[in-house]
Amino acid sequence: MNAFAPIATATDLSPLRRFVTDFAGLLDDTDDLDRILRDGGGLLADLVAQDDWLPEEYARPHPERYQQYLLHCDSAERFSVVSFVWGPGQATPIHDHRVWGLVGVLSGTERVQSFHHSDHDGALVQYGATRTLHPGEIEAIDPREGDIHRVENGQSDRTSISIHVYGANIGAVERATYRASGEERPFISGYANTTLPNLWANLWDISRKA
């Protein structure tokens, strides 16, 4: 490779490109949250049914903490698509979202525990059982029903990766993490990456295949 050759895209990004286009179409069609979560969940299930499209740069674990790599943000910030990469033993703090979300496991497993505020003192208590999500499984985050959870890598010896979609530019949303007491701390997640995959590169190949 000489200095002027563009860096080759190692993976075929057309599944992600199709997902972005279809998700934008869904949001053009409806503002109904039930329909967004149902039909959007179907689109995400299609996307995570194969795990060969995510470029290595956006699948790389950090030795100390889970990573959030932005893959696409809608022009009007109606939605964002993010890869979450979990090293062994890594977990989020207990946190909320304040917008709708969809989670699809790409590889490995994710363990999710929901919380809610107890009625008498506002402390956080576990809500329902801990769920383990496997590759291809989808979970919705519906702020109408409860928005606080903690997520961890379900694998003790390997990386797990999930693809998330949120109803905003999630890296900029002013939200909160929580202590067990229920005490909130302001939280803006940002993103780990300063470059995004160009989903629209190599289109002549994609169009020939389509």
Added chain:
Amino acid sequence: MNAFAPIATATDLSPLRRFVTDFAGLLDDTDDLDRILRDGGGLLADLVAQDDWLPEEYARPHPERYQQYLLHCDSAERFSVVSFVWGPGQATPIHDHRVWGLVGVLSGTERVQSFHHSDHDGALVQYGATRTLHPGEIEAIDPREGDIHRVENGQSDRTSISIHVYGANIGAVERATYRASGEERPFISGYANTTLPNLWANLWDISRKA
């Protein structure tokens, strides 16, 4: 910098991010081409009024040919934003677009010559004078009025850069280049880059400044 530090974004991308958001808002408001070109031209004029935001990776000339770097593509491919980078002496072939476009000069100068098909034999003839566009100047491409032109660097000894917006994912549009005889050749431009700038990174800084 260690292996795990994210690559620092050398420039403040908030002008481009604001442009993308505002352009999406304009297209949500109207399908009227006159208004898109007028108001979109105003947005582009604001964007190119300063030349300090374009990261170096998307401002780099190629020794042999002009470069088209995708900066953003709308989720639904309603518009794309591209930097054109011209080394000394570089020029496009005569070509068309088949969608609306807006061109704003960021640095250096661009020389533009329009063409149309002559009535008697279909050969291409120059249409109007050659125009030189200077930094901050905007030109519209309106397929209703004539869509064929040739663009070249107006500087013989330095790089020129312009920012273009098109009413489609321009890298994938099936269009044409032309010989002087008027003969068409199929043309799909693609893009030179496989990564895009993350306009949504470092949002905590941007939001503090806004």
